[in-house]
Amino acid sequence: MNQRQLVAFRAAMMLGSITAAAKELNVSQPAVSRLISDLEFSLGFALFIRQTGGIVPTAEATEFFREVDMMFYSLDRLAAVADEIRSLSRATVRFATLPMLSFKVAPLAIRRFQARFPAARVFQDVYTSARVLELVTSRQVEIGVAQTHERRSDFDILSTHHARCVCVMEPGHPLASATELTPQDLRDEPLIMLARHTQSASYITNAFADHQISPNIVSETQPSFAAGSMAAHGCGIAIIDELSAIALEGKVIAIPFKPEIPFDICILKPKNMPFSRAAEALHQELHEGIRDAIEQAAKGHKV
Incomplete structure (x- = not known):
């Protein structure tokens, strides 16, 4: 499990499709599919049910997404704090x-x-x-x-x-x-x-x-x-x-x-x-x- 896999998974969950995730991340659709497949292998459970017209998150994916999203929120918050420190806005x-x-x-x-x-x-x-x-x-x-x-x-x-x-x-x-x-x-x-x-x-x-x-x-x-x-x-x-x-x-x-x-x-x-x-x-x-x-x-x- 690595950050690129988590980024691809989060984008797919938020946007509802592999195609939209690929466009958001500016990479190819096969690249996103591969990242998510590798993440599923690493986790040991399926994240999406592939079907005609798109993907459907599994129950496990929904639970896992809550933790992933919290992690990214924390990273975003750290970036915001760093910016505040840099600009002395919280000094x-x-x-x-x-x-x-x-x-x-x-x-x-x-x-x-x-x-x-x-x-x-x-x-x-x-x-x-x-x-x-x-x-x-x-x-x-x-x-x-x-x-x-x-x-x-x-x-x-x-x-x-x-x-x-x-x-x-x-x-x-x-x-x-x-x-x-x-x-x-x-x-x-x-x-x-x-x-x-x-x-x-x-x-x-x-x-x-x-x-x-x-x-x-x-x-x-x-x-x-x-x-x-x-x-x-x-x-x-x-x-x-x-x-x-x-x-x-x-x-x-x-x-x-x-x-x-x-x-x-x-x-x-x-x-x-x-x-x-x-x-x-x-x-x-x-x-x-x-x-x-x-x-x-x-x-x-x-x-």
Whole structure:
């Protein structure tokens, strides 16, 4: 018993004649008859009663056909599944990112991904860097975007993007025309600081300490977008990453802070966990989106 015999038998059952089966399969009628005869010999029972005007399936053929048809349905289903996998129409990608990317960079990356793969699904979680690292190392997400200087054995750093911090304020602020701002310039200004446990807050605190200036902190918050929103509403000047500043476009003026405060963004994946094709595609969109956003920010910071 082989597949060609089963194909000939199935066609004869479905079409009701050897002639029609031969035409459907684009082979000769004797070839189909021979395949069915060989199948009958292999099975040990007759499949059709040959009579003038056509063939009549035996009871055994009808019973056997149900199983054969189920087998072909399974093969057809496998072909359909393979096509869905190939086109990513059944793909799901899970990733976790920092809040700063969730307002503009990540949505644009997801939109580009969806334009390429309309049926694929994307699940995004937005957390602090510490939580993103937990999700990556526990393999709950395929991609993570976070701040980290750690080199650990349970995740891979795929790329690091070097952003910086800027001062943001409402457009009418007296310092809005400055080309850059230093701790000296901000000595008496009300400042909105990021939560003190964050990497950026420690860098900023050290910058003021190096200039022997005690900052006038009127508020402390997290994440960067919250600090920037407070600055946009006149609560003070916030020192935040430049990507959060871009997300506040039109609501704040962004001015470079000196000395430069780094804000490195890492794209991560779980160690020894190969990317799915969908995850690789989304990773590429995120990588390019972050790179382009930082380049945009570097062109000038009167946002």
